[in-house]
Amino acid sequence: MAIHKTEGIILNTQNFRQTSLIINFYTRDFGKLSGLLKGAREELGKFGSNLDLFSLNEIVFYKKNQSKLHLVSQCDLKKDFRGIKKDLEKVKKAFSIVGLLTSLTVEEDKNEEIFNLALSCLEQLENGSRLDRILIIFKIKFLDYCGFKPHLDSCVSCNNRIISQARLSFKFGGLLCEDCLNKDIKSRNIFRGTVASILYIEKNNFDSVLRLGINHEIMRELNQVLDAFLEFHLDKKLPESSEIMIGT
Ligand SMILES: [Zn+2]
Known part of the structure; x- marks a missing residue:
């Protein structure tokens, strides 16, 4: 599995099992991408992002060859577009x-x-x-x-x-x-x-x-x-x- 870093806008999120999240990003370098964020719901603050919809994040992920769901190890907030949410x-x-x-x-x-x-x-x-x-x-x-x-x-x-x-x-x-x-x-x-x-x-x-x-x-x-x-x-x-x- 290769490790990659890119920027991504959060398109949607869904719960996965008890503690994790699957997030769809639209990324600069890979287009639309699905990522698994293990433990994101269990350990709040594990990722340096609030993981809100349409926020811009810098993500680091392990790209799997056999699957379209990749493992995201870091997700750091770059812009949360707070002005839109108001x-x-x-x-x-x-x-x-x-x-x-x-x-x-x-x-x-x-x-x-x-x-x-x-x-x-x-x-x-x-x-x-x-x-x-x-x-x-x-x-x-x-x-x-x-x-x-x-x-x-x-x-x-x-x-x-x-x-x-x-x-x-x-x-x-x-x-x-x-x-x-x-x-x-x-x-x-x-x-x-x-x-x-x-x-x-x-x-x-x-x-x-x-x-x-x-x-x-x-x-x-x-x-x-x-x-x-x-x-x-x-x-x-x-x-x-x-x-x-x-x-x-
Ligand atoms: Zn004609």
Whole structure:
């Protein structure tokens, strides 16, 4: 067994036997990772972390070759995001982020862009004010980094430039031009402003997209479209953040 050290955000925890915990982390160097913390419930303070959800920790673990559950020997708190825990709206958004990391990422598939994105969103949630757009930015960039980026530059079917009103097809994963509309009767209308916002957020860095002005109508449609895209890829309804919180 090789020993490794990395940073990880706690996605969820579950009791294991009488005294231990199994924790799912999203780590910088290994992607989503399951760790067994022996004695964590028996000997409080054994680990230098409160082991709270969405906290950032430095972990040392023994990586097993035959199993996806690895033995964590050290877990030291780096950031507990206390500022998020004081505000229910912030907590709900943080739960949505860890919920999507849990549901849509593959075990032990390193993706440092996703790790940095999640960390930036949690830091911004803790310190910032533009709460309404943090989750939108997370979803747009997360879809991109997961390889599920919607095709919005041209028609997803014939690749022609979109000139007039296009419709969004979840089945095809992007916009359909007027000639291709009949290929998906379930495609939906989408504002040009919504398409432009998604493209802008995909192409620009986190700090600059936070300042992007988005009106209420576009914001509402972005939420609908992004959730529908995520649900299409998850093949199930996204849980409300209140359901995730009750489930933990
Ligand atoms: Zn077309």
